[in-house]
Amino acid sequence: MTIMGYRLGRRGFLTGMLGVSSLPLLGPLTAAAQAQTLRFFGWGDGTYYKGLFDAFEKVSGEKIAFEGVPFSDLQNTILQRFRTGDSGIDVFLVDPTYVPTFSKLGILGDLTSAFGEKSKGKLFPSDIQGANYIGKMLTMPMEESTQVLFFNKGLLAKAGVEAPGVSPDARMTWDKVIELAKKVQAAGAETGFGFEQVDRYYQLQVLPESLGGGPGVKGEDLLTVDVANDAWLQAGKWYGSIFADGVASRAPTKSQEMRDLFKAGRLAFLVGGPWNIAEFSKVEGLDYGAAPHPYFAGGKAVTPSESFHLGMAADTKNVDKALNFLNYAGLDKDGAVVAAGGSGLSANIGATQEILSRIPQQNPNLKGIDALMQYELANTAIRRPRTLGYLQLEELVTRAWSDIRNGNGAAETFAQLQSELERSFKRIPH
């Protein structure tokens, strides 16, 4: 064989093949060349955190390389990336419920000496508690969350329904909300009611919890399954009924679809997070308000809480840069405000106060929502359970809610869930 006048012999050909097939081995070299940039792993395309990266670059001169996967795949992708050895990740978003699992696998770098003392007084105590596991601070709490009941004022007015109040005293029961939603729907609204995060554990844990049914696990290590009790059953029946009645729609299954439905003025009531305020307020002609998160009559008022923390990879070579970034996004008030992404809440007490005070200034319609959210964070917020079985709990409970939404009976679904979780938990090494 001759190439451009050069005769390629058998030996030359085989050497060439060997050379080409060895190219992947050069991968680590390019990774080493990139070690200068802090590599951040999160969800989506990075738009949500762009403000934070830009602000951090301004104060530190450090660039951040973002890599993302779909929201629902985030935590398990992190697990797989670290399991392969060279994860290519320095800093990553951590759902704090995964701290026990990540800790057991040795993924998270220890932050105790860097931030253990420094974070006291700056961050909400419940978030610090969530970042600590077996005596070590393993994550930097960054975002916080709560949930409110958004409503479309125009649709309510059209149905002659009075807009609900924003004070915690004006909290409605689920039955009342659904009754109003049906009225608004009868007056022409396409959909009466919806949860932003369809079927997700974070969003629906409050239903059985409001009735005293617990988070689905109990015992010292939270590995005893408890999802077939009366409260779960009652909550499940209620959840199934709103879809069976048609007041909630089975069609949208993604958070963005729920938000779009509300933004388009086709949904009367939406239980969602404060991060939506920035987006909703940009929509021209959308006249909306917010009310306290509903509860079950005879039960207690509870609201979802917590949000993403930041973790530092245990094997990162960029320790100083990573700690600097974690400090900025969590403990520096200005950084924490930017990290909350506009209208989301922060784990930083000062930042949350500033964000909350800005919301009613920018949205006169939402007067009083700052006091409401502060009340919820202090009085009704519940956390998701810290258990080594959270991976299984979240996935299987979410699937059970989905089955109930699609028309399966609550009793049979939760009975099956109970046995599936019990079996699944047997596989968890203690």
Added chain:
Amino acid sequence: MAPLPFLAPALFALLAFRLLPAGWLVQQSLSGPQGEFAGLDNFEFLFTAPSFANTLQATLTFVAVTVPLQTAIAFGLALLFAENSRIFSPLRVLVFLPVFVPSSVAAILWGAAYRPQGLANALLGSLGVSAQPFLSSPSQALMSITVMASWIGCGYWMMFLIGGLKDIPRDLYEAAAIDGAGKLSSLWHITIPLMRRPLAFVIVADTVAAFLLFAPIAILTRGGPGGSTQLVMFDVYQQAYFFNDVSLAAAEGLTLMVIMMVIVLIQFRLLSREKQL
């Protein structure tokens, strides 16, 4: 020794990409969650779990419905489109086109069509049929996935069968026609016996493809509703990548491999019996 350098790349690939992973799979399937040797514990756990029995049942139902359905439709289409003509050639391209759509994209498209107010219900509505729940009903979800998979599969398998049909010598049909054989008789006595090999390939390959179906489940139903679409491949993925239980996933993967091998062997046996013309 001379052939060895030439065979080396293929042997290396066989070893690195087939035999070693298979060996790893066996080793993992015999390990406990901490990597310790656990004998057949993983298999015992699997076969005593009602959920795995459901998973196997759903998978076997899917294969038993999908493979004959796709093969029959693909064969019918192949008979129809084997001839080159001004009408059939463009139609053949249309039937084949879905093959170019990645299965993940097809899943998203069909997911939109299957929505309560989607295209499928609009079409049914125009025929006077009431709206169907499709993917949200435990009794319809698996069949909805079958229809979706067949949209891609039928065109694909049709091409192999057209190739087989074109290999059949024309003079056999001419001789049969002279002897007074009709179209049905020619189909039964000439086409089907001579299509045994391409049909065997299509059935075996389609069986494997049906067992390994993954993307539409992961994207559209995630095993639900009520576990009705919890096929083995998705279950393996879930155990390994969601629950971080690699050894159980390996045991499931090995079980799937054994079941597939048994079924494919039976198919080979049945299809390789030469029938005398």
